[in-house]
Amino acid sequence: MDKKVLPVIEFKNVGLSFDNNEILKNVSFEIEAxxxxxxxxxxxxxxxxxxxxIxxxxSADAGEILFDGxxxxxxxAESRRVNTVFQNYALFPNMTVFDNVAFGPKLKKMPKDKIKAKVREMLALVKLEAFENRAIQELSGGQKQRVAIAxxxxxxxxxxxLDExxxxxxxxxRKQMQSELRAIQKRLGITFIFVTHDQEEALAMSDWIFIMNDGKIQQNGTPVDIYDEPINHFVADFIGESNIVNGVMKQDYLVSFVNKDFENLDAxxxxxxxxxxxxxxxxxxLVPVEQGKLIVTIADQSFRGDFYEITAIDDDQNEWKVQATNPSTVGARVGLDFxxxxxxxxxxxxxxxxxxARIESYEGE
Structure with missing residues (x-):
């Protein structure tokens, strides 16, 4: 029988408070290598x-944090096998690029020839091979970020x-660095834990996302799962744009909203x-009125480059956001199809x- 692979990091019921303000509330999760x-x-x-x-x-007030079990x-902190890349780079301004990257290996008393090889390997990885003798003050923001990563x-x-x-x-x-960070992680095969408030960034880069709010993990899963199957109002509203309306689940696969019944895939x-x-x-x-499941009036639209962002209002005064490749006409009566x-x-x-548990129960039917 194969041994169970331990998560590289595990939180078990971790809590932390500052001045009676709960920052983390009984948080548990696992991180695979x-x-x-x-x-x-x-x-x-x-x-x-x-x-x-991590x-x-x-230090946590409650619970356990595990590394390799x-x-x-x-x-x-100095004995943990982790390193952090900060938003403000935290580079040594009085050192060259080479000496900044060599700082850790020197502390470990690595031989000089290995330090030189390691620094050049890391600078090649972040595409700064020709910058090893540059002063930090001579670098752009993107170059400083690459040095911090190296x-x-x-x-x-x-x-x-990686903290924002x-x-x-x-x-x-930023878009370029997203691609480069993703490529570096794949090439090295080490675990990256990335913090951001940018939903687009998280969806583009991640294998797995933890959605946080109010000191709790609201939902975790792949980017596709979280986008397609948000668990609650916060997640649905925070990840991407959403139209959220109240309804009644009449029975499995049949939901009523805006006074109409609609077939769906939930149960x-x-x-x-x-x-x-x-x-x-x-x-x-957006379709002709006679083809629409809902009838709306176009209230506003703006061009967003890849699409037109359209706001439409139905007869019950519900607001609907639509992303369309073609423009509409403000004031027009149109149908919404889905x-x-x-x-x-x-x-x-x-x-x-x-x-x-609910998803598993009806997927197994």
């Missing part, structure tokens, strides 16, 4: 606190922690249970465990 994980949530949700607990900058709550990786950590490292970069450079709820219904703007099609697969039904106050 070699994957790109993202902690995603608004400011103050607890995501950076988790990084600081790195040893903070061993409790590390009392292990000092310096962290030169220490050969088992886990790399791209937030200070302009849009184009496992009580007959006539009050629910919330999610329809993504990109899943709504399929059963585009409707996602959420229970009120459903836990993630209950959600998973």
């Amino acid at each position: 070699g994957q790109f994980y993202t902690l995603l949530g608004p400011s103050g949700s607890g995501k950076s606190t988790i990084l600081n607990l 790195s040893g900058q903070l 061993k409790v590390i709550n009392n292990i000092p 310096r962290a990786l030169a220490n050969e950590p088992d886990v790399l922690l 490292p791209l937030s200070a970069l302009d849009y184009k450079l 496992g709820m009580k007959p006539n249970e009050p629910v919330e219904v999610v329809l993504r703007p990109e899943d709504l099609d 399929g059963p697969e585009d409707i996602h039904v959420m229970r009120f106050n459903e836990s993630e465990d209950d959600f998973d």
Whole structure:
């Protein structure tokens, strides 16, 4: 029988408070080796606190933090096999690029020839081979970020922690660095734990996402699962754009909202249970009135480059966001069309465990 592979990091019922303010509330999760994980949530949700607990900058009030199956709550930060890349780079301004990257290996008393080889390997990895003798002050923001990443990786950590490292970069450079970070993680095969409040960034980069809010993990899963199957109002509203309306789940695969019944793919709820219904703007099609499942009036539209962002109002004064490739006309009466697969039904106050159990129950039918 194969041995169970231990998670590289595990939180068991971890809690932390500052001045009677609960920052983390009974948080439990597992991190597997070699994957790109993202902690995603608004400011103050607890995501950076988790990084600081992993790195040893903070100590938990309750629960256990394990690394390769061993409790590390009392292990000092310098003895943990992790490194952190910060938003503000935290580089040594009086050192060259080479000396910044070599700092960790020198502390480990690595032989000089190996230090030189390691630094050049890391600078090649971040595409800064010709910059080793540059002063830090001579670098752009993107180049400084690359040096910070190279310096962290030169220490050969088992886990790399990244605390909003791209937030200070302009849009184009940020997109480029997203791709480069993803490629570096895949090439090295080490575990990355990335903190961001940018939903698009999390969806583009991650193997697995933890959605944080109010000191709790609201939902975790692959980017596709979280986007397509949000568990509650917060997740549906926080990840991407959403139309969320109240409804009633009349029976399995039949939901009522805006005074009409619609077939859908959800099940496992009580007959006539009050629910919330999610329809993504990109899943709504503008069609002639006679072809629409709903009839709306175009209230506003703006060009977003890849699509037109359209706001429409139905006769019950519900607002609908639509992403369309072609413009409409403000004031026009049109139909909204969508399929059963585009409707996602959420229970009120459903836990993630209950959600998973419900999904498994009707998928197994």
